Amino acid sequence: MTAAAAPDHDVRALLRDHPDFRRMWLSLMLSSFGDWLGMLAKLGTAAGLTVGDATQTSVAVSTVFILQLAPAALLGPLAGALADRLDRRLTMVVGDLLRFALFISIPIAGSLTWLFVATLLIELVTLFWGPAKDATVPNLVPARKLEVANQISLVATYGSAPVAGLAFILLTLLTGVLDNLLPFLRGGQSDLAMYVNAVTFLVAAAVIWRLDIPPREVRPREGGLAPTLGRDIVEGWRFVGGSPLLRGLVFGMLVAFAAGGVVLGLGRAFVTSLGAGDPGYGVVVMAVFAGVALGVWQGPRWLSGLSRRRTFGLALSLAGVSLVLVAVVGNIVVASLFVVALGLCTGLAYVSAYTLLGLEVDDDVRGRTFAFVGSSTRVVIIAVMLVAPWVANALGERTIAPSEHWSVTYAGSALAMVVAGVITGVAGVVSFRQMDDRRGTSLRSDLVRAFTRRGEAAEDPAPVRPPASGFFLAFEGGDGSGKTTQATLLADWLTQRGHEVVVTREPGGTATGRELREVLLSHRGDASPLSPRAEALLFAADRAQHVAEVVQPGLRRGAVVLTDRYVDSSLAYQGAGRDLPASEVETLSTWATQGLLPDLTVVLDVDPVTAAQRRAGRAAEDRMEAESRAFHARVREQFLLLAGRDPRRYLVLDATTSPETVHAKLREHLEPLLPAATGVPGTAPEPVTVPGPVRS
Ligand SMILES: Nc1ncnc2c1ncn2[C@@H]1O[C@H](COP(=O)(O)OP(=O)(O)OP(=O)(O)O)[C@@H](O)[C@H]1O
Numbered sequence: 001m002t003a004a005a006a007p008d009h010d011v012r013a014l015l016r017d018h019p020d021f022r023r024m025w026l027s028l029m030l031s032s033f034g035d036w037l038g039m040l041a042k043l044g045t046a047a048g049l050t051v052g053d054a055t056q057t058s059v060a061v062s063t064v065f066i067l068q069l070a071p072a073a074l075l076g077p078l079a080g081a082l083a084d085r086l087d088r089r090l091t092m093v094v095g096d097l098l099r100f101a102l103f104i105s106i107p108i109a110g111s112l113t114w115l116f117v118a119t120l121l122i123e124l125v126t127l128f129w130g131p132a133k134d135a136t137v138p139n140l141v142p143a144r145k146l147e148v149a150n151q152i153s154l155v156a157t158y159g160s161a162p163v164a165g166l167a168f169i170l171l172t173l174l175t176g177v178l179d180n181l182l183p184f185l186r187g188g189q190s191d192l193a194m195y196v197n198a199v200t201f202l203v204a205a206a207v208i209w210r211l212d213i214p215p216r217e218v219r220p221r222e223g224g225l226a227p228t229l230g231r232d233i234v235e236g237w238r239f240v241g242g243s244p245l246l247r248g249l250v251f252g253m254l255v256a257f258a259a260g261g262v263v264l265g266l267g268r269a270f271v272t273s274l275g276a277g278d279p280g281y282g283v284v285v286m287a288v289f290a291g292v293a294l295g296v297w298q299g300p301r302w303l304s305g306l307s308r309r310r311t312f313g314l315a316l317s318l319a320g321v322s323l324v325l326v327a328v329v330g331n332i333v334v335a336s337l338f339v340v341a342l343g344l345c346t347g348l349a350y351v352s353a354y355t356l357l358g359l360e361v362d363d364d365v366r367g368r369t370f371a372f373v374g375s376s377t378r379v380v381i382i383a384v385m386l387v388a389p390w391v392a393n394a395l396g397e398r399t400i401a402p403s404e405h406w407s408v409t410y411a412g413s414a415l416a417m418v419v420a421g422v423i424t425g426v427a428g429v430v431s432f433r434q435m436d437d438r439r440g441t442s443l444r445s446d447l448v449r450a451f452t453r454r455g456e457a458a459e460d461p462a463p464v465r466p467p468a469s470g471f472f473l474a475f476e477g478g479d480g481s482g483k484t485t486q487a488t489l490l491a492d493w494l495t496q497r498g499h500e501v502v503v504t505r506e507p508g509g510t511a512t513g514r515e516l517r518e519v520l521l522s523h524r525g526d527a528s529p530l531s532p533r534a535e536a537l538l539f540a541a542d543r544a545q546h547v548a549e550v551v552q553p554g555l556r557r558g559a560v561v562l563t564d565r566y567v568d569s570s571l572a573y574q575g576a577g578r579d580l581p582a583s584e585v586e587t588l589s590t591w592a593t594q595g596l597l598p599d600l601t602v603v604l605d606v607d608p609v610t611a612a613q614r615r616a617g618r619a620a621e622d623r624m625e626a627e628s629r630a631f632h633a634r635v636r637e638q639f640l641l642l643a644g645r646d647p648r649r650y651l652v653l654d655a656t657t658s659p660e661t662v663h664a665k666l667r668e669h670l671e672p673l674l675p676a677a678t679g680v681p682g683t684a685p686e687p688v689t690v691p692g693p694v695r696s
């Protein structure tokens with residue numbers, strides 16, 4: 001495989017190559033269909049059981065709504081912490097079986113009280129099921145496919161709503177026909193829908209049961225404290241609060257949902273203020289859905305060259321701008337167009353945030369984090385939907401008259417939407433700045449690159465090359481991906497062709513570097529753990545010495561210098577792995593190397609599980625190798641993203657094929673790039689290999 005691998009958006013390949021994800025997705029589709037159908041059936045049952053009394057009907061319907069939302073708002077963090085301790089597959093299977101039993105019990109009981117109790121219990125079960133599902137998806141697909149996995153999961157969740165609506169209509173019609181034949185359907189119009197819905201959960205449980213879900217990773221606890229539920233919850237919150245990325249992300253998501261709550265709470269009044277009745281409202285609702293669908297589905301493809309963090313902040317800011325424009329244009333047709341834009345930006349922000357959460361949150365706190373986000377967003381939506389109409393009323397109708405001849409009158413709902421839009425826009429800018437992983441690179445040039453994919457070279461610092469330069473090649477990839485093996489094979493081949501070859505490595509390519517390597521990889525740090533910044537500086541120090549002492553002199557002689565790791569390892573391990581700002585790590589390396597970049601970087605791509613298996617025979621794992629699987633997954637993703645951004649200077653090879661196959665592909669790619677050999681083929685001296693610790 002020679003193609004550079006940016007995020008992969010191939011849906012068919014995803015479903016074909018990852019059978020466990022396919023099953024999970026199928027069950028998600030069924031459960032989501034069941035959720036929507038269940039909601040309609042519960043509302044139908046509430047109305048059916050209070051038929052004839054309009055007040056009672058509206059109280060019953062509202063109670064069902066409140067019971068659906070309240071448990072997640074109140075108990076989300078608790079359920080999330082519990083979900084992180086339970087077996088995820090079992091949680092989902094038991095959750096689906098319980099929902100099957102509860103849904104089937106509603107028409108059998110035929111009582112309003114049981115409808116309320118069952119609704120509450122169903123939501124409580126869903127509280128555990130949701131985080132277990134959200135936390136599982138990132139373990140079933142490779143990191144670069146997580147975005148498309150989230151896209152189709154969101155499509156399954158929300159796309160099943162209209163299908164469930166249609167099914168509900170058909171099933172209620174069918175009830176009228178069948179109740180003569182099937183006496184148990186005589187209870188109510190929504191009963192058949194309730195039974196069909198129950199069966200969807202049964203099937204979903206059977207599908208999940210067959211999944212092979214990798215066991216969760218459990219990180220050692222700080223200070224060796226025994227796990228308690230309270231500590232789990234606090235740890236989850238601390239985890240979110242302690243990471244600038246997650247803080248920005250969660251803050252941004254809450255504001256986005258608040259803006260959504262404003263639109264939901266004020267949409268009807270706003271449309272009326274524009275003189276449009278029900279049809280106008282229908283158009284606006286359709287515009288929101290169309291926009292969100294477009295944003296979720298196409299947004300990540302359109303902006304695939306932009307980092308996800310930037311995409312999130314940008315989409316949120318533009319959602320704010322769109323909301324302001326919706327509110328001020330004063331025309332239902334134009335407003336609907338801006339509503340599409342609003343939905344598009346929101347959908348794009350949502351899918352980016354979801355993917356970032358899946359990639360950046362360690363496996364053992366992922367359930368809590370998703371639960372925390374889920375419950376906080378519900379609280380925010382409910383609060384905003386309740387408060388927004390009051391704010392709109394308080395603002396009242398206002399007339400703005402910029403000149404004597406021109407004045408515009410805005411309803412309170414429009415003004416409240418302007419306020420919400422401004423807050424969303426500002427929150428987007430704050431999130432963008434807090435999470436930015438490309439500081440120093442202008443957004444404009446990033447956008448130009450994202451849309452044209454031609455501007456890449458303009459951004460790179462010009463490599464500082466010695467006057468008579470050989471060829472500089474860096475091997476990159478995870479621990480155990482086969483870099484040493486490939487460097488040795490390549491050095492032999494190059495030597496045969498008459499090249500002078502220097503085989504070297506980072507860290508530890510010099511005597512000073514070997515001392516640094518000892519600190520970096522063997523440091524146990526019980527008394528004084530190495531901080532991420534100290535670690536980044538030590539790797540940079542090793543690199544500075546390495547470039548000055550080994551790489552530059554080798555290139556000056558016209559040698560081919562093969563290094564086992566270089567700058568990209570810092571970007572991947574310290575940047576993505578330790579979550580240091582990538583641009584700062586890059587600046588550090590640029591300074592250390594005086595801008596010297598490899599002529600070619602070969603990324604040996606292998607999944608962290610296979611790499612760990614290859615390392616299993618070694619005496620002991622070093623400090624970096626012992627990091628979590630999520631850490632190594634982020635590292636891998638970063639290598640692939642770097643390669644995707646500059647395909648001309650990278651070669652990504654599938655390192656799960658045999659060493660000989662990998663070597664053959666590398667030779668084929670390299671041959672036309674190499675300078676002329678300085679010696680006679682077959683007579684060059686043995687490659688100079690910088691001494692380093694020998695691995696078992
Ligand atoms: N393509 C391959 N297929 C299967 N096994 C391989 C392949 N390449 C290397 N190996 C084996 O995997 C192990 C790790 O290989 P190697 O030491 O070359 O990796 P590395 O990337 O240099 O590791 P590290 O980063 O830890 O130094 C070795 O046992 C090696 O024989």
Ligand SMILES: Cc1cn([C@H]2C[C@H](O)[C@@H](COP(=O)(O)O)O2)c(=O)[nH]c1=O
Pocket residue numbers: 479505506507521539565566567569570571573574624625
């Ligand atoms: C250069 C560099 C390396 N690392 C990490 C990557 C590996 O886990 C070790 C080196 O071990 P290897 O057996 O020589 O591959 O160090 C890093 O985190 N940052 C860097 O810049």
